[in-house]
Amino acid sequence: xxxxxxxxxxxxxxxxxxxxxxxxxxxxxxxxxxxxxxxxxxxxxxxxxxxxxxxxxxxxxxxxxxxxxxxxxxxxxxxxxxxxxxxxxxxxxxxxxxxxxxxxxxxxxxxxxxxxxxxxxxxxxxxxxxxxxxxxxxxxxxxxxxxxxxxxxxxxxxxxxxxxxxxxxxxxxxxxxxxxxxxxxxxxxxxxxxxxxxxxxxxxxxxxxxxxxxxxxxxxxxxxxxxxxxxxxxxxxxxxxxxxxxxxxxxxxxxxxx
Amino acid sequence: xxxxxxxxxxxxxxxxxxxxxxxxxxxxxxxxxxxxxxxxxxxxxxxxxxxxxxxxxxxxxxxxxxxxxxxxxxxxxxxxxxxxxxxxxxxxxxxxxxxxxxxxxxxxxxxxxxxxxxxxxxxxxxxxxxxxxxxxxxxxxxxxxxxxxxxxxxxxxxxxxxxxxxxxxxxxxxxxxxxxxxxxxxxxxxxxxxxxxxxxxxxxxxxxxxxxxxxxxxxxxxxxxxxxxxxxxxxxxxxxxxxxxxxxxxxxxxxxx
Numbered sequence: 001x002x003x004x005x006x007x008x009x010x011x012x013x014x015x016x017x018x019x020x021x022x023x024x025x026x027x028x029x030x031x032x033x034x035x036x037x038x039x040x041x042x043x044x045x046x047x048x049x050x051x052x053x054x055x056x057x058x059x060x061x062x063x064x065x066x067x068x069x070x071x072x073x074x075x076x077x078x079x080x081x082x083x084x085x086x087x088x089x090x091x092x093x094x095x096x097x098x099x100x101x102x103x104x105x106x107x108x109x110x111x112x113x114x115x116x117x118x119x120x121x122x123x124x125x126x127x128x129x130x131x132x133x134x135x136x137x138x139x140x141x142x143x144x145x146x147x148x149x150x151x152x153x154x155x156x157x158x159x160x161x162x163x164x165x166x167x168x169x170x171x172x173x174x175x176x177x178x179x180x181x182x183x184x185x186x187x188x189x190x191x192x193x194x195x196x197x198x199x200x201x202x203x204x205x206x207x208x209x210x211x212x213x214x215x216x217x218x219x220x221x222x223x224x225x226x227x228x229x230x231x232x233x234x235x236x237x238x239x240x241x242x243x244x245x246x247x248x249x250x251x252x253x254x255x256x257x258x
Numbered sequence: 259x260x261x262x263x264x265x266x267x268x269x270x271x272x273x274x275x276x277x278x279x280x281x282x283x284x285x286x287x288x289x290x291x292x293x294x295x296x297x298x299x300x301x302x303x304x305x306x307x308x309x310x311x312x313x314x315x316x317x318x319x320x321x322x323x324x325x326x327x328x329x330x331x332x333x334x335x336x337x338x339x340x341x342x343x344x345x346x347x348x349x350x351x352x353x354x355x356x357x358x359x360x361x362x363x364x365x366x367x368x369x370x371x372x373x374x375x376x377x378x379x380x381x382x383x384x385x386x387x388x389x390x391x392x393x394x395x396x397x398x399x400x401x402x403x404x405x406x407x408x409x410x411x412x413x414x415x416x417x418x419x420x421x422x423x424x425x426x427x428x429x430x431x432x433x434x435x436x437x438x439x440x441x442x443x444x445x446x447x448x449x450x451x452x453x454x455x456x457x458x459x460x461x462x463x464x465x466x467x468x469x470x471x472x473x474x475x476x477x478x479x480x481x482x483x484x485x486x487x488x489x490x491x492x493x494x495x496x497x498x499x500x501x502x503x504x505x506x507x508x509x510x511x512x513x514x515x
Contacts, residue, residue: 111392
């Protein structure tokens with residue numbers, strides 16, 4: 001019996017001028033599972049994520065979400081699709097001009113035309129879910145620490161009870177303890193919602209904690225994928241070098257040797 | 259050969275930039291008219307673009323009106339035409355200096371602010387976040403600024419015209435010895451509706467230019483703080499040049515008819 005795929009990517013390519021960032025990505029994301037994409041800086045992780053979201057348009061290939069083609073879809077179809085998505089950005093990407101609760105409820109008020117009072121109640125509940133008190137809701141994002149901003153970003157990502165949640169480098173820039181707190185929250189929120197999760201990270205501790213499946217991207221291609229528990233015995237030299245953080249190996253960094 | 263290749267790349271880049279700007283203008287105009295409209299955001303922008311620009315526009319207009327009166331008086335005495343000071347001040351302010359100076363001052367103030375705000379939102383992924391929250395960034399960020407600028411600039415120019423003429427009146431009556439009643443009568447008798455109306459039409463176009471250039475450069479900014487700085491500079495420079503160019507074209511069109 002074939003697997004129930006939530007997201008299916010086939011031969012997806014994307015170039016910026018002469019620079020080819022995605023060189024034929026093939027990836028399956030089963031429904032209800034948490035897939036983590038690992039890879040070095042500049043390997044195409046963020047571009048891949050933005051192509052799925054429709055923020056960037058892939059040059060060729062096929063991206064299907066729930067069996068519907070994303071590439072070339074109309075703006076209204078994209079808008080409808082995005083109502084089922086949530087996204088936690090690397091820097092949280094909170095709107096400076098709005099308070100914390102307005103940030104969390106933004107998608108409900110603007111995207112779903114929910115009355116502000118009702119949206120505020122949901123925002124406060126979501127903030128509580130990520131361990132933030134109601135007093136935080138009235139603050140502005142600039143008054144929050146990096147960890148708190150990430151938690152507000154997570155609350156915003158789950159505010160509309162999405163089917164799919166994307167996490168872009170969720171632990172980057174956080175201390176190890178706060179990173180673990182965020183990882184726990186991600187696992188809890190995804191489980192509570194029963195959502196499909198796609199994360200990109202180069203933090204292996206985070207990947208091990210939140211992933212059901214792991215895929216590695218290198219030079220715009222998925223070079224290995226498997227269950228999270230298999231990553232240490234992948235038999236792939238690129239994966240081994242990456243997860244152990246070794247400078248020597250098949251992955252060549254664009255750094256001039258002294 | 260390298261020179262020709264470099265020239266070719268430069269020309270192609272210019273053509274691509276013009277194409278991108280045209281698409282951006284088309285999308286901006288479309289989203290100004292297509293629902294949903296955000297009245298609260300438009301009002302907020304009207305306060306920031308219009309109300310907050312009143313001091314700078316008012317001061318500029320006041321001193322420009324005063325200087326104009328002095329210069330026309332100095333020039334006029336050479337031809338025994340001192341009596342034309344009030345009429346030429348009114349004409350100069352309403353037709354040209356009011357809209358152009360208000361446009362340039364607001365371009366410096368507002369275009370830069372819009373480019374910096376949207377540029378920061380771009381580099382911190384806030385614009386991408388808007389898209390993921392089912393909100394069209396053009397509708398939410400660009401359209402309210404364009405609508406507010408097009409509505410506010412004519413109002414600012416009405417204020418600039420009034421204060422500029424008043425500046426000329428104060429200098430004319432207090433410093434140059436004109437009779438107050440005669441100065442006002444000459445101004446009112448000489449001014450026609452078309453003089454004021456043409457300035458208002460120009461200012462609405464200038465408002466559009468200011469908002470679109472600020473939004474375009476901010477929306478497409480790249481490369482962190484340096485990119486935002488570059489976007490801000492480009493927004494002010496391009497808006498100012500386009501205002502002066504559009505002023506010539508509009509003046510030709512309005513007064514040839």
